[in-house]
Amino acid sequence: MSASREAAGPVPLPADTTTHGLPSSSTSEEYPDIQQGASLLLALRLQDRPILLIGGGVVASQRLYFLLESGAHITIVSPSPLDPSISYRISDPNTSPQITWHDRPYLGREDSIKVTEYDLVMTAIDNNPLSQEVCEMCREKRVMVNVADIPPQCDFYFGAQLRKGPLQILISTGGLGPRAGAMIRDIIRNALPENIEESVEGVGLLRSELRKRAPGVGGQRGQERMDWMKELCDVWGLAQMERFRDEQVRKYVLDEGWEKKKMVAPSEVKQGQRKTTAEIWEQVKHFGHTQWAAGLGGFGAGMAVATVATIYLTRNAAR
Ligand SMILES: C[C@@]1(CC(=O)O)c2cc3[nH]c(cc4nc(cc5[nH]c(cc(n2)[C@H]1CCC(=O)O)[C@@](C)(CC(=O)O)[C@@H]5CCC(=O)O)C(CC(=O)O)=C4CCC(=O)O)c(CCC(=O)O)c3CC(=O)O
Ligand SMILES: NC(=O)C1=CN([C@@H]2O[C@H](COP(=O)(O)OP(=O)(O)OC[C@H]3O[C@@H](n4cnc5c(N)ncnc54)[C@H](O)[C@@H]3O)[C@@H](O)[C@H]2O)C=CC1
Numbered sequence: 001m002s003a004s005r006e007a008a009g010p011v012p013l014p015a016d017t018t019t020h021g022l023p024s025s026s027t028s029e030e031y032p033d034i035q036q037g038a039s040l041l042l043a044l045r046l047q048d049r050p051i052l053l054i055g056g057g058v059v060a061s062q063r064l065y066f067l068l069e070s071g072a073h074i075t076i077v078s079p080s081p082l083d084p085s086i087s088y089r090i091s092d093p094n095t096s097p098q099i100t101w102h103d104r105p106y107l108g109r110e111d112s113i114k115v116t117e118y119d120l121v122m123t124a125i126d127n128n129p130l131s132q133e134v135c136e137m138c139r140e141k142r143v144m145v146n147v148a149d150i151p152p153q154c155d156f157y158f159g160a161q162l163r164k165g166p167l168q169i170l171i172s173t174g175g176l177g178p179r180a181g182a183m184i185r186d187i188i189r190n191a192l193p194e195n196i197e198e199s200v201e202g203v204g205l206l207r208s209e210l211r212k213r214a215p216g217v218g219g220q221r222g223q224e225r226m227d228w229m230k231e232l233c234d235v236w237g238l239a240q241m242e243r244f245r246d247e248q249v250r251k252y253v254l255d256e257g258w259e260k261k262k263m264v265a266p267s268e269v270k271q272g273q274r275k276t277t278a279e280i281w282e283q284v285k286h287f288g289h290t291q292w293a294a295g296l297g298g299f300g301a302g303m304a305v306a307t308v309a310t311i312y313l314t315r316n317a318a319r
Contacts, residue, residue, distance in 0.1 A: 202244030
């Protein structure tokens with residue numbers, strides 16, 4: 001079997017297999033060979049989790065950036081001077097509550113800060129023996145550790161990253177070629193559709209509304225929800241999914257599709273289903289005299305909405 005990891009990717013399930021059940025029969029040809037040596041790629045959810053970062057140079061500054069974006073609480077132990085971007089984050093009121101800085105060297109086993117107090121530990125220091133020591137301390141206590149200067153000792157690696165709002169992509173070369181990984185990331189960035197972020201946002205909004213209409217976990221209902229969602233994604237395609245950001249489009253798709261156990265195609269849903277400027281004006285005209293004072297405020301807001309909607313429609317039409 002070739003070494004391509006794609007071979008182990010979206011392999012079609014055998015006909016007698018469901019996503020929930022076990023196969024009734026299996027042969028080794030039906031399943032891809034296991035090729036060990038891979039990393040397990042996950043998306044860690046670190047909001048408010050305590051993380052220990054030892055070191056305050058360039059590599060630590062990159063670690064800090066991604067940790068801040070994950071919402072973690074980071075304890076930095078590193079003597080001054082810090083990399084300027086770390087100093088900036090420590091003094092910036094937007095990020096300072098997420099950081100505790102100890103302006104001193106870390107002392108390894110003798111240090112009062114213990115690795116067991118943290119969910120993850122990272123070193124980014126120019127001190128190989130200390131990294132080794134931290135690594136051993138973590139291993140003993142089963143705390144996951146990344147030591148930037150000793151890749152073979154790491155429990156997890158970083159990778160070249162790409163973020164577009166809710167969409168995140170990480171490239172790992174398993175430690176072989178970090179720069180090559182970054183170059184591959186740039187190819188992917190250039191290949192992504194321009195509206196990919198909006199598409200992911202749109203489908204996220206639709207899924208959350210569907211879950212409100214059809215709550216519950218698992219069972220028949222859950223399966224119906226997933227089957228409908230899968231088909232809807234396939235029928236609409238990534239490029240059209242951005243339209244789900246429009247409340248009216250979501251409502252139509254859920255009313256006419258989900259509720260009636262049907263599939264709604266993108267061509268069926270007209271953007272005209274949202275309120276036009278004329279309709280908003282019509283609504284305003286129907287206000288009674290006593291309502292005018294309040295109505296004018298509403299009209300102002302209505303015009304703002306209509307303007308935004310017009311810009312939105314024009315943008316969509318241009319695509
Ligand atoms: C194992 C790993 C550990 C980990 O960090 O978890 C690791 C280790 C080491 N990196 C080294 C060197 C460089 N690292 C970069 C850049 C990045 N390195 C990153 C990740 C990783 N680096 C992990 C594996 C990633 C994977 O599997 O693909 C990136 C992707 C993400 C990040 O750091 O957050 C970030 C790019 C981010 C971006 O551009 O967006 C560059 C290029 C540059 O700086 O532009 C160079 C110089 C050129 C080169 O060597 O390629 C050295 C040698 C030090 C020395 O020689 O002294 C070691 C140690 C060793 O290999 O022994
Ligand atoms: N992306 C990656 O994974 C990369 C990893 N590296 C490795 O990462 C290490 C760090 O690289 P840089 O940040 O460029 O180095 P750097 O020299 O800019 O920073 C080292 C930092 O460690 C601090 N430090 C030293 N001893 C310390 C102690 N006992 N306690 C706390 N802090 C201490 C220093 O004060 C300094 O802030 C290097 O050893 C290198 O091998 C290098 C390049 C890329």
